[in-house]
Amino acid sequence: MNERNFLEELNSEQRAAVECTDGPVMIIAGAGSGKTRVLTYRIAHLLNKGVDAFSILALTFTNKAAREMKERIAGLVGPEAGNLWMGTFHSTFARLLRKESYRIGFPPNFTIYDTEDSKSLLKNIVKEMNLNDNSYKPSPLLGRISSLKTMLVSAKDYANDAHYNSEDRAMHREHFGQIYETYTKRLFKSGAMDFDDLLYFTNILLRDHPDILLKYQDMFRYILVDEYQDTNFSQFMILRQLAARHQNICVVGDDAQSIYAFRGANIQNMLNFQKQYADTTVFKLEQNYRSTQTIVNAANQVIAKNRDQLAKKVWTANEQGEKIPVLRAFTDSEEGRTIAQNIHDLRIKAGSAYREFAILYRTNAQSRPLEEALRKIGIPYRIYGGISFYQRKEIKDILAYFRLALNPHDEEALRRVINYPKREIGDSTVDKMTVAAYDNDISLWTVMENIPDFDLGLQNRTRDKISEFVNLIKSFSAIVPTHNAFQAGDFIASGSGIIKELFTDRTPEGVNRMENVQELLNGLRDFSLRAEPDAPQPTLGLFMEDIALLTGEDQNKEDEHNLDKVLLMTIHSAKGLEFNYVFVSGLEENLFPSQMSVMDREDLEEERRLFYVALTRARKKATLTYSMSRYRYGSSVSCEPSRFLEEIPADFLYTVPSSYEPRQPREINRIPRPASPGYSNGSPPVMRSPLTNKKLVSINKTQAGAAPLNNEHLGALAAGMIVEHERFGRGEVLKTEGKYPDSKAVVMFENGEKKQLLLRFARLKVVENP
DNA sequence: GCTTCTACCGTTTTT
DNA sequence: CGGTAGAAGC
Helix, strand or coil, X not given: CCHHHHHHCCCHHHHHHHHCCCCCEEEEECCCCCHHHHHHHHHHHHHHCCCCHHXXXXXXXXXXXXXXXXXXXXXXXXXXXXXXXXXXXXXXXXXXXXXXXXXXXXXXCCEEXXXXXXXXXXXXXXXXXXXXXXXXXHHHHHXXXXXXXXXXXXXXXXXXXXXXXXXXXXXXXXXXXXXXXXHHHHHHHCCEECHHHHHHHHXXXXXXXXXXXXXXXXXXXXXXXXXXXXXXXXXXXXXXXXXXXXXXXXXXXXXXXXXXHHHCECCHHHHCHHHHCCCCEEEEECEECCCXXXXXXXXXXXXXXXXXXXXXXXXXXXXXXXXXXXEEECCHHHXXXXXXXXXXXHHHHHCCCHHHEEEEECCHHHHHXXXXXXXXXXXXXXXXXXXXXXXXXXXXXXXXXXXXXXXXXXXXXXXXXXXXXXXXXXXXXXXXXXXXXXXXXXXXXXXXXXXXXCCCCCCHHHHHHHHHHHHHHHHHHHHHHHCCHHHHHHHXXXXXXXXXXXXXXXXXXXXXXXXXXXXXXXHHXXXXXXXXXXXXXXXXXXXXXXXXXXXXXXXXXHHHHHCCCEEEEEHHHHCCCXXXXXXXXXXXXXXXXXXXXXXXXXCCHHHHHHHHHHHCCEEEEXXXXXXXXXXXXXXXXXXXXXXXXXXXXXXXEEEECCCCCCCCCCCCCCCCCCCCCCCCXXXXXXXXXXXXXXXXXXXXXXXXXXXXXXXXXXXXXXXXXXXXXXXXXXXXXXXXXXXXXXXXXXXXXXXXXXXXXECCXXXXXXXXXX
């Protein structure tokens, strides 16, 4: 396709934004206004003007967005698109750091720690410092460290900052600074970077090494950034340094869709762009090509009152469309059934495919009742961006061996597999070696490598086991450089003993784990074969680099994507996608808006923007649903409709009454949970133990003999009942006590043994209920 | 050092 | 309801 053709496909707003190629440009793009199209055409236009693909840096928010954009550009200009620097901030700068990291003391094969690794390291540090780990929990610690790194505050800066110090004293975590410092040191010693380090150290590298800065400033003459509203300070500073020389920076974003503040995203980056670059040209894309008028107007209402925004008026020439149905359900599972039923009916009525439907929710936990309902009436579905394949335990175990082969100083990988499979190197040995490493300021691996030089009071046998392990890892390391990824991976997987370990596990889960490992090895084989002839040898190192920054969605197979299935996902991961029919579920106070944001932010602006994103995913019809009660940790909690429902003018909505009655008791006659405030079906009958006369709240009643021998349908036990236990045989219940789920029963068995059983784990069958 | 049992705890969103 | 950390017991 030649240039004239593709520019003519754009409207005048879009075309102007594409053709203004030089100098700082900000494109404010409303939802559904063809933002991606403008970005791709702009890049294609640059290439057609003769700009070298190697000198264009395009940063997107997800790997998927980068891939898609690359494909679309390739469709416009051909294979030259392959030479673009295009990817997420993290993957692009990880790539840059691999080349330059030696300048800041990191090896080129540095490991990238994921969140799990980081938390586990923090946990170890807290333990070693003998701090009460109730106030030093890994997740909050990592959260704080992460936001500090995002603000480019080093451990040293932190220690010297009076404000931070007094804040810590007030929060009773005066050792935080020390933890931060130790964490940083340990990462360095392990030759590892966490997620935020990839951006942090890119900043440091560019800041402290003018020659490198100049090199990349000249390399990236044109910089384009997608989803600019979601960039954080660290990313902003990288861009600022790189663009300083040529000033050809084009950012595209929608302040109304800024939903990542929790991760440090700073909407001010967008609001202040014009201040940063005085001669910025601003373009606005205000026509929405995606949704009906009803949806566009209702969505506009949602964010109308937000204070932080750039003036724009999103409008559409599309048809008016249906009103937005609001469905009320009594329980979360009924909400699921209603949605499932609606999808079923709509699909038949409108002749639509399953893939035209999406169900969005605020939290991942909400997917379960939805899945159950869909499964029950046979609607195929897929969870978009769920847990990543590479996060599974068995896969992470194997990857830990791979990581060790590439970088044996990687402490988290080492700890993970040092005794898996069991090789008699237990916790106390690891603790002793950790102390030695700390005392000598060396890595754990170095201690193990030189174990005879240390007097740790270990048994000879243990020392031999350690040497054996060291030699094993060294043999893995030796394989890597001379073999391709598959050969090395296969050798390591079987040499580590993991394959054997998994093979002996014949439980269904075990078989599944084994299949996953096979899947990983197949992936390695593909990776090794797929390599282009003149590309570098597809080593294990390259493979690990490829997968380190993948998210759940990135690794699904092509055919997975094309299957005709309803998609389920969080609103966050729905950004950038669109569907004909969208269900936004769980519109309840304290869920959406979330409890956290209701408690510590009075404005709820970000939650509203999130709702805006949810609504504007829909092309033809958006449906809102909520439930009056929801299960949480096994008990039902009553809910109120979300305030957001009231913020949409009533003439955009119509309320559909619940078509279901509250659920009838099934054959298992459930006694309602403890009288939680607002239990909507009247207060539950109270059962009392005949012996103690204590209330037997919250234990389910079962018909005698109906409960299977597992803990899924525990019956309410009362004194006098005759029960049968899997191992101990028959017995009589003497008394029951405690509150579910930790309720206990004392049972006298026929063999004369008196046992106290924790009901949640006891496998009991009621055989007689007098 | 390894296995089994029990008490406790969790509440966003993710590159 | 699940997951899991740590104690107790072997």
